Amino acid sequence: MELMFLLLGERIVNSSIQVQYLTTDPLTIRSKAILPLHMIDPLNNDPFWNNKIEKYFSQPLDLVFNDMIYKTYYELYEVKKTNPIISQRTTYYDQLENTVIKHANRIFTRMRFVQLEHGEPFFYQ
Structure with a gap:
């Protein structure tokens, strides 16, 4: 089936809504x-890239972010390493010197589904 789509130049998946997957595993x-x-x-x-959890805990020091939970932070804001050239959207800078830009529209976020039987990952999430 995939080969037929590729040969015909058709898109296999056409999603109109952006979905972002969030890390929820314990350190x-x-x-x-x-x-x-x-x-x-x-x-x-530290020779590692900062992950989404580290970026969330280094969010901008602004009253808007005081009571914002992890999931909502990524639904409403995009975190980028580079500065936007021209942006008419609300822009902040976090404690890791990333640019935090408010999305024009709220996006969907997904997390790994864990149950009580998973132990530590369940309680961490």
């Missing part, structure tokens, strides 16, 4: 990606 079992060698700072002991 002890969470996997991390290593920065490329040219980006590793010899003065910094």
Whole structure:
């Protein structure tokens, strides 16, 4: 079926709504990606990319974010490393020097479904 779509030049999935998957694993079992060698700072002991949880806890110091939960933060805001060239949307800067831009429309977020039997991941989430 996939081959037929590719040969005909058709899209297999056409989604009109953006969905963002959020990390919910505890620090002890969470996997991390290593920065490329040219980006590793010899003065910094952390050679890993910041994940969504770390970015959430480093959110901008503004009253808007005081009572905002993890899921809502990513539904309403996009976190980017680079500065926007021109943005008419509300823009903030977090404590990791990322640009936090308010989405024009709220997006859907999804998290891994865990149950009580999963133990620590259930209680962490």
